[in-house]
Amino acid sequence: MNPQLQGIEDIAGTYIFDLRTSNRTLKLNRFFWQMIGKPWRDRFEADPEQLMTEAGLSEREKELVRAKDWLGLIQHGANFFVLEKFARVSKTTNLHVYAEMRGESFEDFLKTRRVPDAR
Numbered sequence: 001m002n003p004q005l006q007g008i009e010d011i012a013g014t015y016i017f018d019l020r021t022s023n024r025t026l027k028l029n030r031f032f033w034q035m036i037g038k039p040w041r042d043r044f045e046a047d048p049e050q051l052m053t054e055a056g057l058s059e060r061e062k063e064l065v066r067a068k069d070w071l072g073l074i075q076h077g078a079n080f081f082v083l084e085k086f087a088r089v090s091k092t093t094n095l096h097v098y099a100e101m102r103g104e105s106f107e108d109f110l111k112t113r114r115v116p117d118a119r
Helices: 019-024 026-036 038-046 048-054 059-067 070-076 080-089 094-102 106-113
Strands: none
Touching: 019 026, 026 038, 026 059, 026 080, 038 048, 038 080, 048 059, 059 070, 070 080, 070 094, 080 094, 094 106
16 A cells, blocks of 8 residues: 555545555546537537446446445545546536535535624
8 A cells, every 4th residue: 555545544534545446447548528518518418328438437437327326436536637627518517516525505505605703
């Protein structure tokens, strides 16, 4: 194990994205990365099942995508920066994604963002 990561498993809510994870989830992350292209997005909107199969996603990955399980995708090894591309296609803002990852309603999440003393 990378010595810089020793003890990271003790930090709740921390999910390692290292070379092993990157290699294991390469197809999933490439699938999301391709969302930058309109032809890919159009194909996804027309037939997501076909595109996920063509991209080589596992059944577990397909389930996570179908459910838009943002936290589950991160825990599985999706890179957040490509996951944002899928959020856009899903018409979901980053703030909504963050709220769902924290298990909060959007309204409750926004309350945590307030800075009462800021002027």
